[in-house]
Amino acid sequence: MDQPRIVDLAGGVDPGGDLARRIDFLLEIDQLKTVMRRSRLVDGSRYENTAEHSWHLAMAALVLGPYAGPEVDVVRAVEILLVHDIVEIDAGDTYVYDDTGDKAEREERAARRLFNLLPADQAGHIDELWREYEARSSPTARFAYAIDRLQPLLLNAGSGGMSWQHHGIRHSQATAVNGAIIDGSATLWELASELLAACADEGCLIDDRPAPDGASANGEGPG
Amino acid sequence: MDQPRIVDLAGGVDPGGDLARRIDFLLEIDQLKTVMRRSRLVDGSRYENTAEHSWHLAMAALVLGPYAGPEVDVVRAVEILLVHDIVEIDAGDTYVYDDTGDKAEREERAARRLFNLLPADQAGHIDELWREYEARSSPTARFAYAIDRLQPLLLNAGSGGMSWQHHGIRHSQATAVNGAIIDGSATLWELASELLAACADEGCLIDDRPAPDGASANGEGPG
Numbered sequence: 214m215d216q217p218r219i220v221d222l223a224g225g226v227d228p229g230g231d232l233a234r235r236i237d238f239l240l241e242i243d244q245l246k247t248v249m250r251r252s253r254l255v256d257g258s259r260y261e262n263t264a265e266h267s268w269h270l271a272m273a274a275l276v277l278g279p280y281a282g283p284e285v286d287v288v289r290a291v292e293i294l295l296v297h298d299i300v301e302i303d304a305g306d307t308y309v310y311d312d313t314g315d316k317a318e319r320e321e322r323a324a325r326r327l328f329n330l331l332p333a334d335q336a337g338h339i340d341e342l343w344r345e346y347e348a349r350s351s352p353t354a355r356f357a358y359a360i361d362r363l364q365p366l367l368l369n370a371g372s373g374g375m376s377w378q379h380h381g382i383r384h385s386q387a388t389a390v391n392g393a394i395i396d397g398s399a400t401l402w403e404l405a406s407e408l409l410a411a412c413a414d415e416g417c418l419i420d421d422r423p424a425p426d427g428a429s430a431n432g433e434g435p436g
Numbered sequence: 437m438d439q440p441r442i443v444d445l446a447g448g449v450d451p452g453g454d455l456a457r458r459i460d461f462l463l464e465i466d467q468l469k470t471v472m473r474r475s476r477l478v479d480g481s482r483y484e485n486t487a488e489h490s491w492h493l494a495m496a497a498l499v500l501g502p503y504a505g506p507e508v509d510v511v512r513a514v515e516i517l518l519v520h521d522i523v524e525i526d527a528g529d530t531y532v533y534d535d536t537g538d539k540a541e542r543e544e545r546a547a548r549r550l551f552n553l554l555p556a557d558q559a560g561h562i563d564e565l566w567r568e569y570e571a572r573s574s575p576t577a578r579f580a581y582a583i584d585r586l587q588p589l590l591l592n593a594g595s596g597g598m599s600w601q602h603h604g605i606r607h608s609q610a611t612a613v614n615g616a617i618i619d620g621s622a623t624l625w626e627l628a629s630e631l632l633a634a635c636a637d638e639g640c641l642i643d644d645r646p647a648p649d650g651a652s653a654n655g656e657g658p659g
Binding site: 226232235243364371412 | 437438441442445448449455458459463465466468469470477478479481484485488490491492494495496498499500502511514515518519554558587593594596623626630631634638640
């Protein structure tokens, strides 16, 4: 049965209401399950998709809530994390180490099309959550962002940095990309730093850390 | 880097705290992404896994909240839906049309092991959410259950009933299994009924509906 037929049936049981639009949206966002990310599962078996990633982030926000500041609304962070990647259905996943291209423009178009499948009040609410996240304009959005950075780090560490190695990522790059975790939680940033250092130690990340004594990281310097 | 090493690093940055247990739990539940369900994605391309299913349910609870009764706490329903299937990591997915076996016992064991990875207060909270859902002991749990039944129905309808056909499911079975949707939302049950009827019309479900005039559904009766 095609999507318009299902939406039509929903309209029939709620004449004058919004059920048809809500069902259309729910069918449409099923596609997030087919958007593939660059991180592998902890067991390394395959790449993660954005829908299951969003579930993992929502769980992480609930579980790590005690490490957020008192001004963070954890329930709102969960809502933000559930919706923050829906734009990828149209815009695709952009690798966090890829800072080229027209990501912002593509995502803006996607937000307009996808959120507006919903009735206006709910479309407005989701749009607000998404923009708050993108702008990191609140302590809650900054905590959500910290969670969205820490989770791939856990996956990468767990899977032995398979994805980092594949893309040739250096410790300094990973540190720069994940540095904003500190704006969401000092403790989670401390954990991230330890993980990155351990990954560099183990060779999952290319080790470009300056040696403490000014020698190169590989010990090939003058000593 | 293996899971104990990551957990150990988390312990190191939060001595005397709970971060290690929380990180251990988050790494463990990554496995929910590898638990496969019996429903196919709307596009029919593959089976759905339980982690992405849980994300879709959380979104559906948010989006269909207006069709819940006034006594339903939609935020709590979202929380319930995020955690309600975590036991499947150990217990596996049990097909809703399979009422044999030791599902309850397996899930009870799984809940004890998995939830208790967390600190006691959070373990208790998740355990409470899960039991409320299993017992359907509140309007919120009954709404969450309705969402958990409606979503596979949308996927099955969208994918032309591929999974129903594969398992030889009859209209009467699907009606019985999904009947409890009415306890969560009268409108959503009306939609479910319409979808099931349309699926029987189209042959996605085996049509065993009694014909209105007492003839068999295939019109082969005497009337």
